[in-house]
Amino acid sequence: MVYPKHGVGQILSVSSKTIGGIEVQCYDIKFEKDKAIGLLPINKQSNLRSLATINQVNKCISILKSKPKIKRSMWSRRAQEYEQKITSGKIYDLAEVVRDLNKGDDIMVDQSYSERQLFEKAYERILSEFQIVMDSSLEDTKKKLNKALKRNLETQAPKIEPKLEEPTIVPK
Numbered sequence: 616m617v618y619p620k621h622g623v624g625q626i627l628s629v630s631s632k633t634i635g636g637i638e639v640q641c642y643d644i645k646f647e648k649d650k651a652i653g654l655l656p657i658n659k660q661s662n663l664r665s666l667a668t669i670n671q672v673n674k675c676i677s678i679l680k681s682k683p684k685i686k687r688s689m690w691s692r693r694a695q696e697y698e699q700k701i702t703s704g705k706i707y708d709l710a711e712v713v714r715d716l717n718k719g720d721d722i723m724v725d726q727s728y729s730e731r732q733l734f735e736k737a738y739e740r741i742l743s744e745f746q747i748v749m750d751s752s753l754e755d756t757k758k759k760l761n762k763a764l765k766r767n768l769e770t771q772a773p774k775i776e777p778k779l780e781e782p783t784i785v786p787k
Contacts, residue, residue: 616644616663616664616665616666617663617664617665617666617704617706617744618644618646618653618655618662618663618704619662619664619702619703619704620662620702621644621646621649621651621653622646622648622739622740622743622744623646623647623648623666623740623743623744623747624644624645624646624647624653625644625645625647626642626643626644627643627644627645627652628642628643629641629642629643629657630643630654632654639656639657640656640657641654641655641656641657642654642655642657642660642663647743648739648743662704664704666744666747666748667706667744667748668748669748669749671706671707672706672744672745672748672749674707675706675707675709675710675741675745676759676763678707678710678711678714679710679713679714679717679760679763679764680763680764681714683714683715683717684711684715685715690727690729690730694729694730694733697712697715697716697733697737698733700712700737701733701736701737701740706741706744709737709740709741710741712733712734712737713734713737713738713741713764714764716730716733716734716737717734717764717766738760741760742756742757742760745759745760
């Protein structure tokens with residue numbers, strides 16, 4: 616399942632906790648990425664969603680391949696919108712954030728620190744969900760995601776070897 620504020624998690628058990636003198640039924644959720652266990656009251660389960668289907672993953676990949684939609688508003692406003700999309704828990708919104716903040720190369724020198732942080736947060740969330748849905752290794756999932764984003768193209772493009780000049784023999 617996916618919890619919007621933390622990403623992909625696994626429900627371990629249902630337990631009963633006393634909070635402020637009130638007995639509350641809670642899900643114990645393990646978040647592998649954070650190596651943490653969270654408690655979610657059962658009455659707040661509407662925030663949870665099941666993992667994406669393979670069709671939803673394919674639609675996300677087509678979103679990632681589409682042209683980025685960069686708004687011309689102030690960065691602080693766009694950053695707020697991106698953060699809301701990341702924590703919404705909607706996989707298509709997550710794909711849009713990854714697409715819009717992707718710069719196409721691995722170093723991302725022209726991104727601010729906060730832009731890079733938002734990109735990495737969204738990228739890690741979508742990567743972890745894709746990995747489980749596609750039932751593939753982390754490396755294979757990264758390759759598919761990076762291919763859709765056209766990242767690391769220098770490693771995929773054939774390298775052109777420089778020609779060595781042969782010495783010319785000048786007749787005497």
